[in-house]
Amino acid sequence: MTGRGTPSAGPTEAPAAPPGPDPLARTERLVVRRFRPTDGPGLHAILSRPEAVRFEPYGVQDAAACERIARDRAADPCFWAVERAADGVLLGTLYLAPAEDPAWATYEVGFVFHPDHWGRGYATEAARALLDHVFGDLGAHRVLAHCDPRNAASWRLLERLGMRREGLHRRAASFAADDAGRPVWHDVAVYAVLAEEWARDPRA
Numbered sequence: 001m002t003g004r005g006t007p008s009a010g011p012t013e014a015p016a017a018p019p020g021p022d023p024l025a026r027t028e029r030l031v032v033r034r035f036r037p038t039d040g041p042g043l044h045a046i047l048s049r050p051e052a053v054r055f056e057p058y059g060v061q062d063a064a065a066c067e068r069i070a071r072d073r074a075a076d077p078c079f080w081a082v083e084r085a086a087d088g089v090l091l092g093t094l095y096l097a098p099a100e101d102p103a104w105a106t107y108e109v110g111f112v113f114h115p116d117h118w119g120r121g122y123a124t125e126a127a128r129a130l131l132d133h134v135f136g137d138l139g140a141h142r143v144l145a146h147c148d149p150r151n152a153a154s155w156r157l158l159e160r161l162g163m164r165r166e167g168l169h170r171r172a173a174s175f176a177a178d179d180a181g182r183p184v185w186h187d188v189a190v191y192a193v194l195a196e197e198w199a200r201d202p203r204a
């Protein structure tokens with residue numbers, strides 16, 4: 001979200017799996033697991049769709065780029081793949097990274113799901129598993145997300161998770177330029193939830 005998780009971040013050769021649990025979680029319908037170098041075609045099915053990347057800092061990605069991105073993400077501790085348990089279809093990606101000073105125990109999350117599978121609660125189910133992990137296993141104090149306020153599907157998901165809009169940063173980011181090459185600025189909403197709030201009512 002908002003400049004984080006650009007698809008080409010990370011190493012390009014001989015990925016070593018990041019440490020930690022894999023899969024991260026199994027839910028009723030989903031497996032949240034590490035990316036694999038073989039996820040290129042599944043990733044391409046998602047990142048080649050304009051509606052999936054409309055609010056991302058990058059544009060649609062071709063098949064070769066997605067092969068690279070899958071290899072990069074297989075070694076990147078910040079990215080998680082979400083597959084449907086029943087048939088292994090790659091439904092989406094989750095982003096989770098420490099934010100600010102590590103002593104603040106604050107993490108940022110992000111999500112991109114396959115447009116063919118929107119509106120079925122998959123992103124909510126996967127994100128809840130991710131937040132259970134961040135608060136339960138990593139001992140997070142606060143989890144935040146950035147969201148373009150025009151991206152209603154995204155802020156509805158964040159609010160469904162019990163995250164609160166804490167502020168609106170005016171014209172704080174730009175992912176595009178106009179015909180004259182000037183940045184096109186957009187607003188950025190900041191959402192967050194605290195550990196005690198998640199523990200009190202995680203299914204809010």
Ligand SMILES: CC(C)(COP(=O)(O)OP(=O)(O)OC[C@H]1O[C@@H](n2cnc3c(N)ncnc32)[C@H](O)[C@@H]1OP(=O)(O)O)[C@@H](O)C(=O)NCCC(=O)NCCS
Pocket residue numbers: 001002051052053054055056110111112113114117118119120121122123124125146147148151153154156157
């Ligand atoms: C943000 C994004 C992941 C949300 O996806 P989504 O499909 O709307 O979210 P969910 O999978 O949780 O589905 C929720 C919707 O399904 C419905 N739904 C159906 N079955 C459901 C279930 N079992 N549980 C929860 N919701 C369910 C909900 O009512 C909700 O519909 P609504 O948004 O019309 O109220 C998706 O729009 C996306 O990938 N966008 C492109 C990338 C992006 O912009 N990411 C955010 C960057 S800031």
